[in-house]
Amino acid sequence: MKTDHEKEVFDLVRLIFRGIRTAVMREEFFAVVDFLHGIDSCCGYLDLNEGFNNWLVPKLGLKSCYREWPWLVLDLFHVSDEEDKRVIPGQERELIAGLGALLCEYIDEKKAGDIDRHSRNQVFSMVETIFETPSVFVMREEFFAVVDYINGIDSCCEYLELNRGFHDWLLPKLGLRSCSYAWPWLVLKLLPGYEADHMARVFPSRERELIDGLGKLMCEYLNEKQSNAFR
């Protein structure tokens, strides 16, 4: 029996693939993967690394496969990623649509998961861990990949409150009363010398610095949030 929250998360996943540009920062296959990993790390309903992986293997005519599910999806669509975990830009949309179709099919077939959602403290500690070793969590060690991952977590749990809480927490630091830009752009504004282009990319050499900068801000915010919760 699927719980209400589990149904909510599944509906969210279906929704993401219909309006992908409202969910991820870049319309890229691996950005969607990061977002889904974020959801999956927060609540185990999707069970991507085992359940979805094993569901994909027979579709490729294999009995077992050591590769992770994103590459299995690429194999299914006969698309090869380039060196830096990127696919040819013209194939991104098609690939995302294909992933959506597969994932929705998988969700429909999937039985209720055993793992329940994480607690507040678990989520907070997980977010802090992401900034320590981002490459473990995201496909590419990039600022916006981390953003997508954290956004994935935030979209299925109410603890982080990135769009309202973190966004509004950043505003006074910028001397603003309100701003319509999403929180990642506020972070970029706050970290001097870094500006994302219209493709939401920053200079590769500064990715790590940005991730660290975001990590510091995020940890500060979470600490404040946690201390406020205990008051």
Next chain:
Amino acid sequence: MGGRLIPPEFPPPAVSNARDAQTVVELRMFPVVDTPSRDPGKTTQNTYRSTSRTAQQRYEDFSHHVKDIHCGSADHLTNQNPVPPSSGVTCVGCEGGFIPWDTAAVPADFDEFWKFIKWWRDLYRSIPPGPWKKYASIAFYGVLVVSVIAYLIANLEALDDVLEELEDIINEEKEMTEKEFNDLLEQLKNHPGQKGGNGSGGGGNKPPAPPIGVPDPENDDKEWPKQENGNCEDVAKEIYKRLNEKNQLNDTGAELEIKEITSKLRVLGPSKHNPDGDWWNHYVVVDKTNRRVYDGTTGPNGVSYEEYKSWFEYDDFINWGF
């Protein structure tokens, strides 16, 4: 002269009723500039002319000339009591029971002159055909031309008076028409697509209030708030303030509200004025009565709900609230 006058026909055209007479008046008084017909199938006679004076008023304007010139019967001036045609040509108005415009331009001794011309014509016609008739015709046309010239010279002063009067009337009509045109233009500016009220309350005899978003002269010098660097909440507040002032000033009864629109997921996604799609929320002013949306990109006229939503690529992923 205000407009070029078409010289009166000689003799005056036969017209069958007062409406035709009025049409003749209109056609000759004003330069022929037709406004769009209300009824596309109709001819020029039925063309709608935007003048403030009624046909009856215009008719009466000429009547004082006519009284002096013709038999003076009041019946002939109003067409209320048509008179049977008289045997003689003493009054053109008597022929049809009304006075057409052309006769107003004819001086008082026209009847005598006309009698003479007819008599001269009949005399010429009575001459039997023959070789010497061509000499008679030279004499006939010579006398005719000389008498017409003499008649015109004799009546020049009277004609001048009539023409001056006509000029005054034409100028008056022109001024009124221009005023009307300006009023109409103003009305159209304030009510795009509407001729009568704006359908949003404000009944009674009050003039129809314009939609709140239309710029007024007081605020024309103020630039419409510009949207930049994610300042849409401040912009929305400024727009609300302006629209609300105008709303109260004009008593439009429009229901205004600042609305925050948010994404159902992470960001609003690409839109016409934010192609990068990196806004996570946005503030707009909503006119619930007229179903229009205003923000820093819509300009003072705003846009309809539907049009505004269509600017967003993922409009069904947005919590609109309107």
